Amino acid sequence: MTNNSISIRKVTLHRLAMTLKDPFSTSFGTFQEKDFFVIEMEDDTGCIGFGESTAFSSPWYSEETVETNKHLMEKFLIPLLLESPIGHPDEVSKRFEPFRRNNMAKAALEGAVWDLYAKRQSIPLYVALGGEKQQIDVGISIGIQSSTKELLRVVDGFVNEGYKRMKIKIKPGYDYEWLKEVRNHFPDTLLMADANSAYTLRDIETLKKLDDLNLMMIEQPLGHDDIIDHAKLQAQLTTPICLDESIHSSEDARKAVELGSCKIINIKIGRVGGLTESKRIHDYCAEQGISVWCGGMLEAGIGRAHNVALTTLPQFDLPGDTAGSSRYWVKDIIDPEVIVNNGVIQVPNLPGIGYEVNRQVLESYRLDKSVFTATNIL
Numbered sequence: 001m002t003n004n005s006i007s008i009r010k011v012t013l014h015r016l017a018m019t020l021k022d023p024f025s026t027s028f029g030t031f032q033e034k035d036f037f038v039i040e041m042e043d044d045t046g047c048i049g050f051g052e053s054t055a056f057s058s059p060w061y062s063e064e065t066v067e068t069n070k071h072l073m074e075k076f077l078i079p080l081l082l083e084s085p086i087g088h089p090d091e092v093s094k095r096f097e098p099f100r101r102n103n104m105a106k107a108a109l110e111g112a113v114w115d116l117y118a119k120r121q122s123i124p125l126y127v128a129l130g131g132e133k134q135q136i137d138v139g140i141s142i143g144i145q146s147s148t149k150e151l152l153r154v155v156d157g158f159v160n161e162g163y164k165r166m167k168i169k170i171k172p173g174y175d176y177e178w179l180k181e182v183r184n185h186f187p188d189t190l191l192m193a194d195a196n197s198a199y200t201l202r203d204i205e206t207l208k209k210l211d212d213l214n215l216m217m218i219e220q221p222l223g224h225d226d227i228i229d230h231a232k233l234q235a236q237l238t239t240p241i242c243l244d245e246s247i248h249s250s251e252d253a254r255k256a257v258e259l260g261s262c263k264i265i266n267i268k269i270g271r272v273g274g275l276t277e278s279k280r281i282h283d284y285c286a287e288q289g290i291s292v293w294c295g296g297m298l299e300a301g302i303g304r305a306h307n308v309a310l311t312t313l314p315q316f317d318l319p320g321d322t323a324g325s326s327r328y329w330v331k332d333i334i335d336p337e338v339i340v341n342n343g344v345i346q347v348p349n350l351p352g353i354g355y356e357v358n359r360q361v362l363e364s365y366r367l368d369k370s371v372f373t374a375t376n377i378l
């Protein structure tokens with residue numbers, strides 16, 4: 001270990017409950033309450049880094065939940081971080097490797113180490129990651145609506161706000177006809193669909209019809225754990241398939257690309273186990289000429305800031321789902337909030353994640369707090 005290595009002295013888990021301004025519906029369920037952890041990590045010099053957990057309360061996007069995140073962090077992952085100094089944030093995912101999966105629990109802690117690492121050097125997190133962009137283009141993800149009229153109204157609002165592309169959630173019975181209405185009203189808008197695994201190959205005729213709508217891509221139409229059927233489907237569609245749920249690592253990305261299961265990958269830091277693995281997928285996709293974009297998990301400000309930093313890497317060549325704080329929250333936990341102007345976020349040139357955590361607001365949402373130090377876990 002060099003004397004630059006990071007000795008973590010204290011990890012605080014703040015458990016927060018926030019309520020979305022509007023319910024958000026997908027093919028698998030409706031979200032309004034968001035329960036998650038803010039990870040506060042302090043080193044032996046008093047420097048502090050922040051991370052945010054992305055699992056939901058129910059295991060319907062992936063098998064992880066807020067409670068499994070808590071279990072993994074408290075019992076297995078935090079003790080590993082407190083055990084010995086860390087030379088570089090890239091070592092964190094390596095250190096977590098003995099424990100299978102649980103990527104969102106790992107990513108929440110790893111994100112705090114990355115922020116801490118950047119803050120110790122007084123450089124922005126995006127610079128520490130090797131990012132280049134000073135501003136990033138973003139789109140928005142639109143949940144399932146009650147009527148086509150309502151869907152058109154919502155799309156119109158976000159088009160007028162300047163978001164760079166509209167992603168519309170679909171499910172069987174809420175797909176072609178609904179999207180055709182949107183396409184007819186917005187002939188030149190960049191549109192895509194996200195099925196969250198709601199279809200099977202038996203639905204191929206419906207999925208092929210979507211080829212008429214000039215969609216940028218269809219995200220995760222088939223099984224959450226599938227790359228075989230997606231390859232069969234991609235061979236029969238002109239619209240590119242983008243994988244979300246199926247990709248948990250750079251190895252998954254390689255296999256999916258080699259099989260022809262997708263032409264685009266949605267990178268979510270939580271789903272793939274952290275920023276180091278996100279970068280690895282990014283680098284592989286850059287080599288292969290595969291487009292990537294940054295997905296979202298309805299994050300509060302800290303998770304959102306991590307997404308902004310990651311998106312500055314060059315192969316993030318399509319607008320992601322990182323909408324502004326005000327799309328989700330009455331009051332976000334960071335100052336300033338993430339602001340989107342005409343579909344563009346200005347990347348902050350401040351140390352670490354580049355946004356201040358507002359302790360007063362954080363505490364107003366806090367249900368619980370637990371503290372771990374090198375001594376009290378022994």
Ligand SMILES: O=C(O)CCC(=O)c1ccccc1C(=O)O
Binds near residue numbers: 322
């Ligand atoms: O606005 C966001 O943060 C992304 C919203 C979104 O599409 C989503 C929200 C919850 C669970 C899964 C997904 C998804 O990308 O599939």
Ligand SMILES: [Mg+2]
Binds near residue numbers: 196219244245266295
């Ligand atoms: Mg998705």
